Amino acid sequence: MKLATYRSESRDGRLIVVSRNLQRAVDASDIAPDLLSALEHWEVAAPLLQQRYEALNADPPGAGFSFEVDSCAAPLPRPSQWIDGSDFPNHGHWVCKALGIPALASAAPLMYQGGTDDMRGATQDLILPDESLDIDLEGEVVAVLGDVPMGVSEEDATKHIKLLMLANDCSLRALQAQEMQSGFGMIRAKPSTSFSPVAVSLDEVKPWWIQNRLHRKMQVHRNGEWIGNPDASLMKRGFGPLIAHAAYTRRLRAGTLLGSGTVSGPDDFAGSAAIAEIRGMEIEKHGEARTPYLRFGERVRIEMLDDEGQSIFGAIDQRIARQFPGGVV
Amino acid sequence: MKLATYRSESRDGRLIVVSRNLQRAVDASDIAPDLLSALEHWEVAAPLLQQRYEALNADPPGAGFSFEVDSCAAPLPRPSQWIDGSDFPNHGHWVCKALGIPALASAAPLMYQGGTDDMRGATQDLILPDESLDIDLEGEVVAVLGDVPMGVSEEDATKHIKLLMLANDCSLRALQAQEMQSGFGMIRAKPSTSFSPVAVSLDEVKPWWIQNRLHRKMQVHRNGEWIGNPDASLMKRGFGPLIAHAAYTRRLRAGTLLGSGTVSGPDDFAGSAAIAEIRGMEIEKHGEARTPYLRFGERVRIEMLDDEGQSIFGAIDQRIARQFPGGVV
Numbered sequence: 323m324k325l326a327t328y329r330s331e332s333r334d335g336r337l338i339v340v341s342r343n344l345q346r347a348v349d350a351s352d353i354a355p356d357l358l359s360a361l362e363h364w365e366v367a368a369p370l371l372q373q374r375y376e377a378l379n380a381d382p383p384g385a386g387f388s389f390e391v392d393s394c395a396a397p398l399p400r401p402s403q404w405i406d407g408s409d410f411p412n413h414g415h416w417v418c419k420a421l422g423i424p425a426l427a428s429a430a431p432l433m434y435q436g437g438t439d440d441m442r443g444a445t446q447d448l449i450l451p452d453e454s455l456d457i458d459l460e461g462e463v464v465a466v467l468g469d470v471p472m473g474v475s476e477e478d479a480t481k482h483i484k485l486l487m488l489a490n491d492c493s494l495r496a497l498q499a500q501e502m503q504s505g506f507g508m509i510r511a512k513p514s515t516s517f518s519p520v521a522v523s524l525d526e527v528k529p530w531w532i533q534n535r536l537h538r539k540m541q542v543h544r545n546g547e548w549i550g551n552p553d554a555s556l557m558k559r560g561f562g563p564l565i566a567h568a569a570y571t572r573r574l575r576a577g578t579l580l581g582s583g584t585v586s587g588p589d590d591f592a593g594s595a596a597i598a599e600i601r602g603m604e605i606e607k608h609g610e611a612r613t614p615y616l617r618f619g620e621r622v623r624i625e626m627l628d629d630e631g632q633s634i635f636g637a638i639d640q641r642i643a644r645q646f647p648g649g650v651v
Numbered sequence: 652m653k654l655a656t657y658r659s660e661s662r663d664g665r666l667i668v669v670s671r672n673l674q675r676a677v678d679a680s681d682i683a684p685d686l687l688s689a690l691e692h693w694e695v696a697a698p699l700l701q702q703r704y705e706a707l708n709a710d711p712p713g714a715g716f717s718f719e720v721d722s723c724a725a726p727l728p729r730p731s732q733w734i735d736g737s738d739f740p741n742h743g744h745w746v747c748k749a750l751g752i753p754a755l756a757s758a759a760p761l762m763y764q765g766g767t768d769d770m771r772g773a774t775q776d777l778i779l780p781d782e783s784l785d786i787d788l789e790g791e792v793v794a795v796l797g798d799v800p801m802g803v804s805e806e807d808a809t810k811h812i813k814l815l816m817l818a819n820d821c822s823l824r825a826l827q828a829q830e831m832q833s834g835f836g837m838i839r840a841k842p843s844t845s846f847s848p849v850a851v852s853l854d855e856v857k858p859w860w861i862q863n864r865l866h867r868k869m870q871v872h873r874n875g876e877w878i879g880n881p882d883a884s885l886m887k888r889g890f891g892p893l894i895a896h897a898a899y900t901r902r903l904r905a906g907t908l909l910g911s912g913t914v915s916g917p918d919d920f921a922g923s924a925a926i927a928e929i930r931g932m933e934i935e936k937h938g939e940a941r942t943p944y945l946r947f948g949e950r951v952r953i954e955m956l957d958d959e960g961q962s963i964f965g966a967i968d969q970r971i972a973r974q975f976p977g978g979v980v
Binding site: 333362400402403405408423426428430432433434435436437438439440449450451455472473494497500501502503504505506507508509510511512513514567568570571572573574575577578645 | 737762765779801831833843896899
C-alpha cells in the first residue's frame with residue numbers, strides 16, 4: 323500500500339491512503355489519526371489500511387479525492403527518531419575528497435542521529451539562512467520501522483521494516499568538516515530533512531527488494547537537468563545490519579526512520595545524488611571543484627520509477643529558499 | 652509550576668500538575684493530553700496549568716491525589732528532538748583523559764543530536780545489554796523549549812525556555828571513543844536518557860536562574876553513597892548561546908530538549924556527576940583508573956535541592972538492569 327500525510331492542524335498531520343498510480347487518495351484518519359499512531363498499532367492498522375488501499379485501486383477513476391502532492395507533509399513530520407546510515411562507500415570517498423578531510427576509516431557501520439522535530443514535505447521549500455553554507459542535496463532510501471527489540475539480529479531486523487520512502491537529507495558542506503572533527507557529530511550541518519510524498523509497503527517494491535536492498539535507480543535532477551541515477555542496490559551492508567547496529571544498546575520505537583545514506587556507486591555514467599561527490603571527482607580530475615553548490619531559488623528533484631516509468635514514491639521536488647530575519651517560525 | 656507525565660496507554664503519557672512540595676498532583680489532561688501538546692499550545696495552556704498549580708498548592712493537604720514518582724514517565728517520553736551540549740569544559744577534559752583520546756579542541760559549542768524515541772522516567776530501570784560496555788551516568792540540566800525561530804539571537808534564545816528538568820544522560824564509555832572518532836558522532840554509546848519526575852517553570856527557580864544558568868549544585872549518589880555535588884552555575888556559555896548555536900540553520904520546534912552537558916567544575920571537593928571524570932583523575936594521579944563503571948543492579952540518584960533541602964525536580968533514582976534476550980520490547 324501507499325500512505326501519505328496531509329498537513330493539518332496537528333503537527334503530526336493527517337493520514338491518507340494513496341492509490342498505486344498516485345492519482346487518487348482517501349482519508350484514513352478514522353483508522354489512525356496520523357502515520358505515527360498507525361505504526362504504534364501496526365498489527366491492527368495495517369490490514370485496515372491495506373483493505374482501504376485495495377478498494378481505492380479497484381474503485382472507478384473518480385473515487386476518493388485527487389491526490390495533491392502540495393498538500394503533503396513528510397509522511398512522518400515528527401518521527402520517533404531519525405538515524406541515518408552511510409552505507410554507500412563511494413559517497414563517503416568523494417565527499418571527504420570534496421571537504422578536504424581524510425577518508426573515514428570505520429570498521430563499524432557509519433550512522434548519525436538526526437533531528438526529528440521538523441521534517442519537510444516533498445514540495446515544501448527547504449529554508450536556510452545563507453547560501454554561502456554550501457547547500458547540498460543527498461538522495462537516500464529510508465526504512466520506516468515498527469518496534470524493534472534491543473539486540474535484534476541482522477536477520478530478524480528487516481522484519482521490522484514497515485514502509486520505505488525517499489529522502490533529501492540536505493547537508494551544509496561549509497559546516498560539515500568542522501562538526502565531523504568535533505567528536506560530537508553534525509548539528510548545524512544537518513538542517514531539516516525532506517521526504518517523498520508517499521511511504522510504501524514492501525510488497526509495492528517486491529520485485530526489487532532483494533537482500534535488504536532496493537534494486538532500483540534513483541533519478542536526481544537539479545533545475546530540471548539530470549545529475550544522476552545512482553543504483554540503490556549498491557548498499558554495502560543493506561538495511562538489516564544497519565538496524566541491528568542501531569539497536570545494539572537500545573530498543574528502537576515504532577516510527578523510527580533509518581536511512582541508507584546517499585545512494586552512490588562507482589559507475590562513471592551514473593552521476594550523483596550529492597553535489598559534493600561531483601566536486602570531489604572534479605578536484606581529482608581538474609585539481610579544482612567546478613560545479614557550484616545550490617543557490618537560493620534552485621530546485622532539487624529526487625524520485626524512483628518502476629519498470630513502466632511510473633513514480634513509486636512520488637517525487638521530492640523542492641525549492642531552496644532563504645530564511646528572512648523575522649520569517650515565519 | 653511543576654509538571655509531570657504519568658505513564659498511560661499513549662506513548663506520550665498523560666499530563667499532570669504536581670504541587671510545589673511534590674506530595675500531591677492533579678490531572679491536567681483536559682488542558683492538554685500530554686506535555687508535548689501543551690508546549691505546542693503554550694500561550695493557551697500555560698496560564699491554565701499555572702492556575703491549576705496555584706489552586707493545588709492552596710488546597711488542603713488531601714486535595715488531588717498522592718504524587719507517585721513510580722508512575723512517572725519522562726516529562727516528555729518522546730520529545731520533538733534532543734540536542735545535548737557539553738558546556739562544562741572540566742567534564743570534557745577528564746572524560747578524554749579517561750578514554751585515552753586527545754582533548755577536544757572546538758571553538759564552537761560542542762553538542763550532539765540524541766535519540767528521542769524512548770526517554771525513560773525517573774525511577775524506570777535503565778536497561779542495557781552488557782555491563783562490559785562501561786556504563787556511566789551523566790547528570791545534566793535540561794531546558795525544554797517552545798518554538799524557536801531559525802537564526803534566533805543569544806539574547807532572545809532564552810525567552811523560549813519554558814521548563815527545566817534534570818537528566819541522566821547515560822553513556823557507554825567502551826563504545827564512545829570509536830564513535831567520537833568516526834566523524835558521525837555517537838549512536839550506540841548513547842542509549843536512552845532518563846529524566847527527573849517533574850519539569851519546572853523558571854519562576855520556580857527564580858533566585859537561582861542567573862545569566863542563563865542554574866546556580867544550584869546537583870546531588871549525585873551511587874548506591875546511596877555521595878559521589879558529587881557539582882555546581883550547575885559553571886556552564887561556560889549558558890543556555891542562550893547553546894540554543895542560538897543549534898538554531899543557526901533550522902528552527903527548533905516546541906518540545907525540543909536542550910541539555911547543558913554533564914555538570915562539572917574544577918573544585919576538588921565537588922566530586923563528579925560522571926564516573927569517567929573520576930577515572931580520568933585517578934589515571935592522572937595514580938596512573939590507573941580505580942573506580943569501576945556501573946554494574947547491573949547498581950543504583951544512580953541525581954537531584955537538586957532548594958535552600959530548605961527540598962527537592963526541586965524530584966530525584967532520578969534508577970537501577971541499571973540487564974536486557975535479557977527476548978526481553979520486553
